[in-house]
Amino acid sequence: MPRQHPSLIAAFLLDMRPEEAFVLFTPLGEREWAEGWDPVFPAEPDDDSAPGTVFESRPHGHSPHGATWIVVDREPGRRIRYARVIPGRNAGTVTVSLGAVGDRTAVTVAYDLTALTPEGRTELDAFAAAYPAFIDEWRRAILRVRPGPPGRRPV
Numbered sequence: 299m300p301r302q303h304p305s306l307i308a309a310f311l312l313d314m315r316p317e318e319a320f321v322l323f324t325p326l327g328e329r330e331w332a333e334g335w336d337p338v339f340p341a342e343p344d345d346d347s348a349p350g351t352v353f354e355s356r357p358h359g360h361s362p363h364g365a366t367w368i369v370v371d372r373e374p375g376r377r378i379r380y381a382r383v384i385p386g387r388n389a390g391t392v393t394v395s396l397g398a399v400g401d402r403t404a405v406t407v408a409y410d411l412t413a414l415t416p417e418g419r420t421e422l423d424a425f426a427a428a429y430p431a432f433i434d435e436w437r438r439a440i441l442r443v444r445p446g447p448p449g450r451r452p453v
Contacts, residue, residue: 306426308433309406313446316396317375319403322440323394324378325353325367331439334358337367347372363387382411387418407433 312319321327324347325337337353339346346353351369355361365384372378376396383389390411397404409429413419425432 306409306411306429307406308430309404310433310437311399312403312405312437312440312444314403314444315375315401316398316403319396319405320347320375320378322444323396323405325351325369331443332358332436333439347374347378384418386415388413388422405437407436 312322322330325339326346328335329337335355335358337346337355339351339353343351345351347369349369349371353367354364355367356364361384363384365382368381370379370381370391377393379391379393381390382392388411390409393408393410395406395408397406409425411422411425413422
């Protein structure tokens with residue numbers, strides 16, 4: 299029987315304010331730093347981070363599978379939460395929370411996923427084992443496109 303993994307949570311710092319960081323975690327904003335990420339919307343949204351917005355992702359650098367995503371809720375500058383379904387693999391939520399740390403942002407990323415099949419369970423076990431490195435790659439990818447102020451030590 300497939301089981302749900304406990305919450306997978308990891309955090310990192312960005313050298314920008316939460317209001318600036320928020321856009322990087324919206325469906326369209328993620329294109330700036332996530333290799334191969336190119337969301338497809340069934341209807342062009344007025345605001346891609348509005349709750350109820352539906353889009354699909356194709357296989358890309360962070361996932362070998364396509365997925366259907368729905369924006370569940372958001373607090374601009376603080377949090378965005380998605381429901382994500384990879385048919386025949388897994389389903390659950392992805393939450394990105396932002397908090398001010400001086401003039402920087404603490405980014406916390408939580409995946410709460412349930413395996414839908416035995417194959418999905420095997421994939422989730424591997425995903426859980428690699429999760430810290432997966433989220434660290436987010437940090438490194440963002441720093442490549444948004445390195446922060448000159449002379450400041452990278453976070």
